[in-house]
Amino acid sequence: MKNQIAGKVSKIETMGLVDGPGVRTVVFLQGCPLRCLYCHNPEMQETFGKSDSYQAKDIVKIVKRYLPYYKKEGGVTFSGGEPLLQKEFLLETLKECKKEGINTCLDTSGIGSGYEEILDYVDLVILDVKACDKDLYNYITGGDFSLFLKFLETCQRKGKKMWLRQVIVPGINDNEESVKTLKKFASTLKNIQRIELLPYHSMAKEKYKQLGRNYPLAKTPEMDKKRCEELEKLLK
């Protein structure tokens, strides 16, 4: 049997209810090329940050333990960090999961390469739409909007089912115009099953302190949840 690739896994959560349909096991892969202002998992950004080493078969073993809870809709979600960063490990693990008939979700910002084959083993893509234009995108993430668009175009070409998500931050995108722009952006896409707005929270502040890093949104208040729900109604 050939040696399996080792993946760096930051954490595994079981019985998750928000990262995809049904009950899910969520595998957080270490490392992310972006530096979003509101990142609530800063400890997962560094490729060589604190993580555990797993092989695909180890992940499948854990995921299979919860099979009775998944029922029709549930399964496994790969999140992060940015799961596409560990593309070989992700591909191998997805293949093993599909062999077992497990539903697979990819929770991603779409930044990576070599994901054509990966997408063939993904049932649902949950895509973080950080912004709908390149300047705001770059301001929020420090990354290149064209890479995000390239991933999105690949998903569309392959007919992938998608959920879109956007974090709403006071003073950045907590206004009707911004949400309408997102709606317009989504209307040009197919197979979008859901669009969610997530209110920004500052719960990660302490994590930045522990990492000896400045908290980028130290002066920004948390997003009012009710207002966020109101804005979400504009998407209907």
Ligand code: SF4
């Ligand atoms: S893409 Fe996600 S993990 Fe990466 S920096 Fe942004 S919020 Fe953090």
